[in-house]
Amino acid sequence: MRLVFAGTPEVAVPSLDALIASDRHEVVAVVTRPDAPAGRGRKLVASPVAERAEEAGIEVLKPARPRDEDFLARLREIAPDCCPVVAYGALLPKVALDVPARGWVNLHFSLLPAWRGAAPVQHAVLAGDEVTGASTFQIEEGLDSGPVYGVLTEEVRPTDTSGDLLTRLAFAGSGLLVATMDGIEDGSLTPVPQPAEGVSLAPKIEVEDAKVDWAAPALRVDRVIRGCAPAPGAWTVFRGERLKLMSATSAAGHAELSLAPGALAVTKKAVYVGTGSHPVELVWVQPQGKKPMRAADWARGVRIEAGERLGG
Secondary structure: OEEEEEEOOHHHHHHHHHHHHOOOOEEEEEEOOOOEEEOOOOEEEOOHHHHHHHHOOOEEEOOOOOOOHHHHHHHHHHOOOEEEEEOOOOOOOHHHHOOOOOOEEEEEOOOOOOOEOOOHHHHHHHOOOOEEEEEEEEOOOOOOOOOEEEEEEEEOOOOOOHHHHHHHHHHHHHHHHHHHHHHHHHOOOOOEOOOOOOOOEOOOOOHHHHEOOOOOOHHHHHHHHHHOOOOOOEEEEEOOEEEEEEEEEEOOOOOOOOOOOOEEEEOOOOEEEOOOOOOEEEEEEEEOOOOOEEHHHHHHHHOOOOOOEOOO
């Protein structure tokens, strides 16, 4: 099939690579979000998908909105058979959905109908799911509600961050997406409607959602830190400034520690924080305006005084 691939972030690149490598299909163009400011200089930077497509000599389309008439006209000229999508980042209007003969097919990183929305992997970690996965489905006007072509499952490991899990799903899912394109092309795959039961939503995780509540049990604190890593990053407040929490481990084995929620205990090699249950040990933190560092190094640098606590 003649394909137009739609995607934007790094997590979409493995699928683009897999489709380019396929001997059954041709990626004739790529649709991605417009260049965005990045870094301290806030210079405009092309998306990872755009950079990879340009390296491969593939036409790149960057509509401000996918309903822009210039974009739609070019899409009609290209006349793709199908448009595979991975994390494109914009809602597709019906006028665009109607262009390819075999529609738009999304690779979504959950076992639909669970975790429909922008942040399925983060919500799976936050909820403590033991198994998640990826699904390919036919895009329709509803939110991730279209019929499903195929699925794969992936274990959520106890120490997984959202970044860890998403990386594994991106590579495993690229094979699923190619297999879905193969099945659509030869007629061996028919999409199956999603069940009405088991629907859950995964909206974007906002910065305020990533604030750690030290009165919550340690299990919840751990999930927030892992679920919000690498973005937007779990955080707390110390001496009136934001402190990003990059990783932590359970300190349930330290029976001698009896800490109120947010209270700190510092040794030469470790920093412990009280929660609503047992303490956690901070491993990596990032003070405001500084680079990530070991929590013990941070504690030595700020010289934590008796009675100081996290959370403000």
